[in-house]
Amino acid sequence: MSKRALHVHANADTLNQAVADQIATLSAQAISRHGSFFVALSGGSTPRRLYQLLSSPAYTDHIDWPQVHIFFGDERCVPHDHPDSNFRMADEALLAHVPIPVRQIHAIPTDASAAGDNAASYERVLRDCLPHDNSGGWPQFDLVLLGLGPDGHTASLFPDTAILRERQRAAAAVYVDKLDAWRISLTLPTLEQARQLLFMVTGSDKAEIVRHALQPLPDDAILPVQRLQPGGSVGWHIDRAAAAALADQATS
Ligand code: 6PG
Numbered sequence: 001m002s003k004r005a006l007h008v009h010a011n012a013d014t015l016n017q018a019v020a021d022q023i024a025t026l027s028a029q030a031i032s033r034h035g036s037f038f039v040a041l042s043g044g045s046t047p048r049r050l051y052q053l054l055s056s057p058a059y060t061d062h063i064d065w066p067q068v069h070i071f072f073g074d075e076r077c078v079p080h081d082h083p084d085s086n087f088r089m090a091d092e093a094l095l096a097h098v099p100i101p102v103r104q105i106h107a108i109p110t111d112a113s114a115a116g117d118n119a120a121s122y123e124r125v126l127r128d129c130l131p132h133d134n135s136g137g138w139p140q141f142d143l144v145l146l147g148l149g150p151d152g153h154t155a156s157l158f159p160d161t162a163i164l165r166e167r168q169r170a171a172a173a174v175y176v177d178k179l180d181a182w183r184i185s186l187t188l189p190t191l192e193q194a195r196q197l198l199f200m201v202t203g204s205d206k207a208e209i210v211r212h213a214l215q216p217l218p219d220d221a222i223l224p225v226q227r228l229q230p231g232g233s234v235g236w237h238i239d240r241a242a243a244a245a246l247a248d249q250a251t252s
Pocket of ligand 1 (some may be wrong): 043046086153
């Protein structure tokens with residue numbers, strides 16, 4: 001049974017500080033446990049400041065970067081130097097500034113003409129590189145960072161898409177009608193197998209979807225993020241603005 005912890009922070013800065021500290025702790029635990037720290041980074045805009053904080057002097061000495069293996073929770077099917085690329089955002093904010101061996105940075109391939117081929121390549125990397133320390137032999141992350149979209153998507157698990165039914169592949173391609181774009185994403189089982197999921201949600205524009213996700217009403221339509229049945233620990237880090245619609249919100 002997974003454990004869920006909700007942390008409401010005064011603002012995005014205190015949220016980023018708390019998440020960075022938790023990542024430092026999780027990395028030390030993972031490296032102590034099996035010699036490496038396998039983490040999937042989130043995309044979008046929210047985590048950029050966190051990545052910049054992790055690349056600052058306050059953390060460069062607190063995390064054993066040469067033992068860190070970087071993956072991505074999802075990617076837009078654009079070149080890695082495209083402004084919309086999650087890899088580009090993480091590279092500019094973090095990866096170019098910390099001593100992680102290049103062979104341990106696993107960008108989701110976006111070069112093939114067919115998104116499915118890229119997803120299949122990425123899945124092979126997941127299965128080859130990640131530990132499988134669970135009964136099902138599923139590739140297992142130490143940590144997956146996640147955001148929450150205004151429609152309740154996380155990673156690229158968007159409402160009414162076929163990927164929500166994918167239980168065989170560890171990663172898959174998904175065509176998102178409303179974006180008129182292909183994405184590649186970790187699938188629900190891969191997220192569910194992770195030892196730790198950390199959601200980061202900020203801003204008043206996310207208040208209603210946070211309420212829906214964390215305090216569902218009986219008639220609320222189930223969101224993609226609510227389909228998750230995590231086996232590990234789940235942390236929600238939200239700022240006070242994103243927590244505004246929650247019934248009771250004690251600030252961490
Ligand atoms: C992406 C992300 C996506 C993101 C949410 C929240 O590729 O866009 O993986 O799941 O986390 O859409 O995005 P913001 O942080 O920009 O609000």
